Amino acid sequence: MRVTVHQLAKAYGYFWALRDLEIQVAGGERVALLGPNGAGKTTLLNLLAGLIYPTRGEIRFDGAPLTRQSNAQRAAIGLLSPGEHLYDDLTARENLEFFTALYDRQRGPINIDNAIEETLEAVGLGRWAGEYAGALSSGMKCRLSVAKWKLLSPKLLLLDEPYGVLDGGGVDLLESFLKAQSEQGSVVIIASHHVARVLDLCTRAMILEQGKLIFDETRREPWDSFARAFGAFTPGGNR
Amino acid sequence: MPQVTGKKRKGILGAATLVFIIAGLYWGLVKAPPDAYQGDSQRIMYLHIPSILIAYLSFFLVFVGSCLYLWKREKRDDNLAYGAAEIGVLFTALTIVEGSIWGRPTWGVWWTWDARLTLTAILLLIFIGYLMLRALVEDESRAASSAAILGIIGFLDIPLIHMSVYWWRTLHQPPSILRPDKVPWENIHPELLTALAINFVAFVLLYFYMLSLRLRLGEMHEEIKARRMR
Amino acid sequence: MKLLRQTLLLLRKDLLLELRRHESLMTMFFFGAQLLFVFNFSFELTPARVSELAPGLLWLAFLFTGTLGLTQLFEGERGNHCLDALLMSPIDRGALFLAKTCFNIFLMGLVELVVMPLFWILFSLPSWQPLPALFLIVFLGNVGFCVLGTILAAVTLKARARELLLPLVLFPLMVPVILATIRCMEALLRFGELGDALPWLRLLIGFDVIFLTVGILIFDWVVDV
Numbered sequence: 001m002r003v004t005v006h007q008l009a010k011a012y013g014y015f016w017a018l019r020d021l022e023i024q025v026a027g028g029e030r031v032a033l034l035g036p037n038g039a040g041k042t043t044l045l046n047l048l049a050g051l052i053y054p055t056r057g058e059i060r061f062d063g064a065p066l067t068r069q070s071n072a073q074r075a076a077i078g079l080l081s082p083g084e085h086l087y088d089d090l091t092a093r094e095n096l097e098f099f100t101a102l103y104d105r106q107r108g109p110i111n112i113d114n115a116i117e118e119t120l121e122a123v124g125l126g127r128w129a130g131e132y133a134g135a136l137s138s139g140m141k142c143r144l145s146v147a148k149w150k151l152l153s154p155k156l157l158l159l160d161e162p163y164g165v166l167d168g169g170g171v172d173l174l175e176s177f178l179k180a181q182s183e184q185g186s187v188v189i190i191a192s193h194h195v196a197r198v199l200d201l202c203t204r205a206m207i208l209e210q211g212k213l214i215f216d217e218t219r220r221e222p223w224d225s226f227a228r229a230f231g232a233f234t235p236g237g238n239r
Numbered sequence: 240m241p242q243v244t245g246k247k248r249k250g251i252l253g254a255a256t257l258v259f260i261i262a263g264l265y266w267g268l269v270k271a272p273p274d275a276y277q278g279d280s281q282r283i284m285y286l287h288i289p290s291i292l293i294a295y296l297s298f299f300l301v302f303v304g305s306c307l308y309l310w311k312r313e314k315r316d317d318n319l320a321y322g323a324a325e326i327g328v329l330f331t332a333l334t335i336v337e338g339s340i341w342g343r344p345t346w347g348v349w350w351t352w353d354a355r356l357t358l359t360a361i362l363l364l365i366f367i368g369y370l371m372l373r374a375l376v377e378d379e380s381r382a383a384s385s386a387a388i389l390g391i392i393g394f395l396d397i398p399l400i401h402m403s404v405y406w407w408r409t410l411h412q413p414p415s416i417l418r419p420d421k422v423p424w425e426n427i428h429p430e431l432l433t434a435l436a437i438n439f440v441a442f443v444l445l446y447f448y449m450l451s452l453r454l455r456l457g458e459m460h461e462e463i464k465a466r467r468m469r
Numbered sequence: 470m471k472l473l474r475q476t477l478l479l480l481r482k483d484l485l486l487e488l489r490r491h492e493s494l495m496t497m498f499f500f501g502a503q504l505l506f507v508f509n510f511s512f513e514l515t516p517a518r519v520s521e522l523a524p525g526l527l528w529l530a531f532l533f534t535g536t537l538g539l540t541q542l543f544e545g546e547r548g549n550h551c552l553d554a555l556l557m558s559p560i561d562r563g564a565l566f567l568a569k570t571c572f573n574i575f576l577m578g579l580v581e582l583v584v585m586p587l588f589w590i591l592f593s594l595p596s597w598q599p600l601p602a603l604f605l606i607v608f609l610g611n612v613g614f615c616v617l618g619t620i621l622a623a624v625t626l627k628a629r630a631r632e633l634l635l636p637l638v639l640f641p642l643m644v645p646v647i648l649a650t651i652r653c654m655e656a657l658l659r660f661g662e663l664g665d666a667l668p669w670l671r672l673l674i675g676f677d678v679i680f681l682t683v684g685i686l687i688f689d690w691v692v693d694v
Contacts, residue, residue: 012378014467051553053312053380053693075559085554087482089489101478102558309690361641368638375628385624388691389638392620395683396642399676403645406668407652 001027001062001076001155001187003048008057010043017043018211021057025204027155027185029218030178032198034191035208041191044208045158048189049079061156075103078154082142082165088134092125092144093117095133096151103152115151123147123173138165146174156187163194175201245455252448259441266434274431280344283337285434289442290334294362296446297327298394301369305390308383317383318457319450320390324369326449331363354408361400365393472567472685475560479568484575486545493541494576501534501584505591519592524654527588528647531607532614534580536639538573539618540632552626556692566619566688570681573615574608581607599657606657609673610650616680617642623691649673 005023009016018040025031033041046052048059050066050073059066061073079085086095096116105112120129123143128136133144142165149157162174178201182188192198199205207215267285274281304320307313338356339349350356369389376382487493508514508526546552555565585604589597621639625631640647649669656666663670 011468014464015469049557051557055380071559071561074557077557079553079557081550084550085557086549087486087551088548089486090482094485098478098482099554099558102475102555102560104559361644364641365638368634368641371634372625372628372638375625375630375634377629378627381627384690384693385627388620388624388687391687392617392680392683393642395679396617396645399645399672399679400642403648403669403672406672407648 001185003156003187004060004063005048006058006060008044008047008059009055010040010047010052011055016211018047018208021213023206023213023216025187025189027187028182029204030182030188030190030202032190032192032195032202032205033208034193034195034198034205038210039208040211041208042160043211045079045160045189045191048156048158049077050074051079076155077158078149078152078156079158079160080145080149080162081160082145082162083138084145086133086141086144086148089132091130091132092120092136092147093129095144096120096148099148100151105151112151119147119150123150124169139167139170142166143170143173146170146177150177153181153184154186157181157189159188159190159192161192162190163192163197171197249448249451249455252444252451256441256444256448259437259444263434263438263441266430266437271430271434272428277345280341283341285438286442287334287337287341288435289439290330290337291359292439293442293446294327294331294334294359296443297323297330297366298362298397300450301327301390302394305387305394308387309391312380314383314457314461315454317387318454320387321373321383322450322453322457324366324373324386324390325453326446328363328366328370330446331359331366334359335363352408354405357408358401358404361404362397365396369393472561472564475564476567476571479555479560479564480571483545483568483572487572487576490545492545493538494579496541497534497537497576498580498583500537501530501580502587504530504533505584505588509591514592516593516595519594520658523588523592523594523658524651527585528607528610528651528654530584531577531581531610532640532643532647534584535573535577535611535614535618536636538576539615539622539639540635542569542573542619542622543626562689562692563685565692566623566684569622570612570615570619570684573619574611577611577615578608581611599661602657603654606650606653606670606673609670609677610646612677613646613650613673613680614643616677616684617646620680620684620688620691623688645672645676649676 003023003025005021008021008023009019011017021044033044035041043052047054048066061076064070064073066073087098090098093116096119097112100112100116117126117129120126123146125136125140125143125147128140133141136144142162157178159178163171166174178188178190182203188202190198190202202219204218205215206213263285267282271282271285273279300323301320304316304318304323307316308320335356338359342351342356343349369386372389373382373386376385508530512518512522512526514522543552546555556562581604585600585607588594589600618635618639621642622635625634625638628634649672652669653663653666653673656663656669
């Protein structure tokens, strides 16, 4: 999987949420997407997920443009926002059953029912598999989202602030899942404000500010240049 | 040949429109003889028939603009559909008002559920729905694509609406006295046809003049937007 | 086949959610039943007049309850942005259209199955004979109403005041369905057979087929930003 973003721009009203973005990410990379509120992180994730349409520019996956998504492209992209994209009135298990069927994972070589049970156990939801998703706490819902994408295993996994509601065990679970995904050649992009955590996990960092990419560097131990650039928007940091 | 600028072209179009409207008024009001049965009230037909044809033309252009927009996502095509719809509302409403003015002396009522009147009223409602939709969707590209879908569906629906409304008035009820007779083209006075033709040309010119202004307005909106972008 | 399988999957999910939430069916049913009372107060429905007015009144009641269903159609997908989840998934958008259409047809059908006999009882219509044929006509009307209604419900999804906007754009386009259904029902009630109303039936079926096809083809653009 290779993601190429070329001259990407998105306007809301009279306001550029993103402008002239040039990004190339290859499979196996884990990208930390950082930046203050309103920098355009979620807009970028939504554009990559195909939920909104760019005002200008293009996005390519392995060379194929995303402007009119094919089903194959959609199957390869996952967006994990904690608590979102789950049916509150379906049980945890039913949610997973529904989405695996939707992504046509029912007829693979593995028995999907077993896989669902195993995954539920693995994310620590075994006891709550029969509960409605709406009755789960926000942390458990987030674990359910992790279980969903674990089963669907997308080639491009986008995460929108996944850390906020997870406990320590949940974070470990999420991070080992993300590492496993990128080791399989998937691209992982995480937008987050939990800078220390996300930098620790990722192999590359990008900073957006006012819709522009102001920093983009692959990890070299330690994050020297990054720490300097990052001072630009931490509370108390001076420009 | 010197290059004709957009402004100049519009000026020529506007002048031609004016000439044809004056000629049309002269022919329609003075030169053409009054109708044998309906007298002078028939003269409104010189406006009425062109306006309804223009209304249909608008629908067609909305359809064309909508298809093009969904296909290529060019703001220009959306502008065409939007502009055609706005002017379409004007001409559809005009058609109904003219019909009413004509209906009062001819049929004795302002309004009757005649097939043509009903159909025109439905067209007006569809156009208004289209504009309402545009006004109520905030996101611009979303408004454009939503409206484009409605424009396409509305256009596809028109033949069915047309058929059903005509059947409703003919199959269901016996033809009433209020039903307007079909225009007997062969018995028509040549001056009447000339007046109609001139007015038709005048309306088409007027329509495209208005549309070109409307398209320019759309472009200017885009320019303003580009300048105000932060 | 894939289209059908995905449609059934989505439809099953919608039915399951309706079973648990009771959001649409009950409101639609009680609204339809209430309309019968309102009609009674407004029209002085004597047995002589009721046969004549029945087709129009019934179809009007179904039109309103159907609109109620349409405004709720995508409401269940709003919580947790579930519609986004569906749109991001690799399903054919035509399947989404078909599932939502079938769901609303099903709800309208259930309401009608109760409301129509209720009408017969409340207004003591003389003959129950035409009822099955009437159901069939009403069903075809439902199909036409729901195919176009689903497209427009999706089109108005991101609009402000969408519940008010939907009937406004929908009803003018629905004229062929309204006229055809009522004319067919009239013929059935008056003569016990379609007779002269046969062209209306053809128009109704034509409308259903045309917009069902258009819906499947166009829905990709409808839900696409």
